Amino acid sequence: MEVIIKHACPVLFESSLGAWLFLFSPALFAALGARLLQGSFARILGGTLGGGLRDFLVILAVTNGWVTVSNPRYEIMVSAILVFFGASGGALGSCLAPYRGKLLLLNSAIGGFLGQFALPFVLMAKRKNAEYRSH
Numbered sequence: 001m002e003v004i005i006k007h008a009c010p011v012l013f014e015s016s017l018g019a020w021l022f023l024f025s026p027a028l029f030a031a032l033g034a035r036l037l038q039g040s041f042a043r044i045l046g047g048t049l050g051g052g053l054r055d056f057l058v059i060l061a062v063t064n065g066w067v068t069v070s071n072p073r074y075e076i077m078v079s080a081i082l083v084f085f086g087a088s089g090g091a092l093g094s095c096l097a098p099y100r101g102k103l104l105l106l107n108s109a110i111g112g113f114l115g116q117f118a119l120p121f122v123l124m125a126k127r128k129n130a131e132y133r134s135h
Helices: 002-008 016-036 042-063 076-095 102-134
Strands: none
Touching: 002 016, 002 076, 002 102, 016 042, 016 076, 016 102, 042 076, 042 102, 076 102
16 A cells, blocks of 8 residues: 555545545446446446546546646556556456446455555566676
8 A cells, every 4th residue: 555655646635534545446436437337348338438537537636737747656557557457356346246236346456455555566567677687
């Protein structure tokens, strides 16, 4: 969780509540997207779009100057990677869910939330690749 807040959030939070809301927003958006577009294939599209929405909005806000970056470790490329991971998690959660109901909301939310936790492994692989090339 710390890696996501350090590198993908442009704002430094004063309280832990803001950080938790930032972490849980892909889950909320993926569940809402899947719920709004219920159906055979539409639920997967809804979970996909909802899962990547937070980081897409972060990139949009930072590039247009709507948000002043106060986090010195923020990297816009990490947010771009998280768009893919959040969308992938939301899509996977929606695929494994039934067509409608509470289980669709739950699976999509879990997928959107857990999708972002692939980021530390990607950053670790990048670091190990740089160490390998330096030798």
